[in-house]
Amino acid sequence: MANMFDISQIQNIIDIGIPHCADIGVKVEEISETDVAMRLPYDKRFVGNPVSGVLHGGIITTLIDSASGMCIYVKMQKYIPIATLDLRIDYLKAAEPGRDVIARATCYKLSRQIAFVRAIAYHDDPDDPIANSVSTFMLKSTPTKPLNVASKEMADKK
Amino acid sequence: MTENSSEQFLEAILKAKASKDLSAVSDLIPYFSYLGLEIQEEGDQYICHLPQAKKFTGNPTLPAIHGGVVGAFLESTALVHLLLTQDLKQLPKIITFTVDYLRSAKVEDCFAEAIITKPGRRVANMRVRAWQKDRNKPIATANANFLVS
Numbered sequence: 001m002a003n004m005f006d007i008s009q010i011q012n013i014i015d016i017g018i019p020h021c022a023d024i025g026v027k028v029e030e031i032s033e034t035d036v037a038m039r040l041p042y043d044k045r046f047v048g049n050p051v052s053g054v055l056h057g058g059i060i061t062t063l064i065d066s067a068s069g070m071c072i073y074v075k076m077q078k079y080i081p082i083a084t085l086d087l088r089i090d091y092l093k094a095a096e097p098g099r100d101v102i103a104r105a106t107c108y109k110l111s112r113q114i115a116f117v118r119a120i121a122y123h124d125d126p127d128d129p130i131a132n133s134v135s136t137f138m139l140k141s142t143p144t145k146p147l148n149v150a151s152k153e154m155a156d157k158k
Numbered sequence: 159m160t161e162n163s164s165e166q167f168l169e170a171i172l173k174a175k176a177s178k179d180l181s182a183v184s185d186l187i188p189y190f191s192y193l194g195l196e197i198q199e200e201g202d203q204y205i206c207h208l209p210q211a212k213k214f215t216g217n218p219t220l221p222a223i224h225g226g227v228v229g230a231f232l233e234s235t236a237l238v239h240l241l242l243t244q245d246l247k248q249l250p251k252i253i254t255f256t257v258d259y260l261r262s263a264k265v266e267d268c269f270a271e272a273i274i275t276k277p278g279r280r281v282a283n284m285r286v287r288a289w290q291k292d293r294n295k296p297i298a299t300a301n302a303n304f305l306v307s
Contacts, residue, residue: 017218018215018216018217018224019212019213019215019216019218020213020214020215020216020223020224020226020227021216021224023213044188045188045189045191045192046188046189046192047187047188047189048187048188048189049163049164049167049187049249050167050186050187050188051163051164051166051167052163052164052167055189056187056188056189056190056230056234057230057233057252057255058189058193058226058227058229058230058231058233058234059189059226059230061226061229061230061233061255061257062224062226062227062229062230063226064226065224065225065226065229066224066226069225081217083225083259083262084225084257084259085258085259086256086257086258086259087225087229087256087257087259088254088255088256088257089254089255089256090253090254091251091252091253091254091255094251141262142220142262144217144219144220145219150218150219154218
């Protein structure tokens with residue numbers, strides 16, 4: 001069986017199992033044992049200021065939330081049901097119009113019930129971030145199927 | 159973002175506000191159009207409405223709206239409230255934003271309202287609350303700080 005946690009497998013699971021991420025065009029950029037980086041290609045649909053073309057903060061929130069959740073799956077090597085409990089974002093500077101945004105998330109602590117995550121968003125230099133985030137997630141939040149099982153079933157149905 | 163572009167944009171928003179054209183406010187912002195955001199006036203309060211849409215699904219097995227969309231909707235509601243109720247000289251900039259997720263959001267209509275906890279000279283501190291069918295059962299709350307000058 002292919003590794004469930006290589007980039008193409010994760011992308012596949014996202015494209016089928018997380019419809020909103022598929023809709024906004026999120027792409028898995030890089031994974032390691034502790035980190036997940038996801039790219040949001042620049043898209044005029046998500047502009048917050050039509051005169052400047054700067055993206056709305058809300059779409060950066062979505063990208064960060066998605067990468068933050070995914071880094072927990074990668075750390076646990078399991079797609080158990082999780083739910084965001086709280087998420088804080090500091091907006092450090094405006095995203096530049098026309099440029100993709102990358103969110104890189106790290107799960108720095110896993111306890112029995114809670115995962116603790118930090119993340120940053122940037123264009124190409126992690127040392128010059130657009131946003132910084134910390135968040136917590138409930139583990140086994142619902143008795144539903146793991147994401148990989150659910151998305152496989154959805155793919156089979158198609 | 160140049161000063162000029164912010165000014166032009168704020169001017170357009172203020173024009174829509176002056177003509178009481180609430181749908182124009184959301185039409186001006188592409189991301190609000192993507193969300194399908196509707197603004198309703200309720201007494202001296204503004205309620206934002208996020209219409210049900212499958213594209214917002216984050217978890218198809220529950221099913222539930224993506225947490226990011228809920229966060230974005232709360233942040234948008236706070237901005238709408240600032241734009242419509244405050245006398246602004248420049249476009250507010252979001253500085254910090256903290257969401258508490260209280261219940262999973264069903265793939266149904268969402269509503270939200272914001273209040274200004276402290277309208278500071280430089281920073282406006284805000285609280286936002288979102289609900290679905292039952293207004294007394296919030297699905298998420300948020301705290302936001304906006305730079306307003």
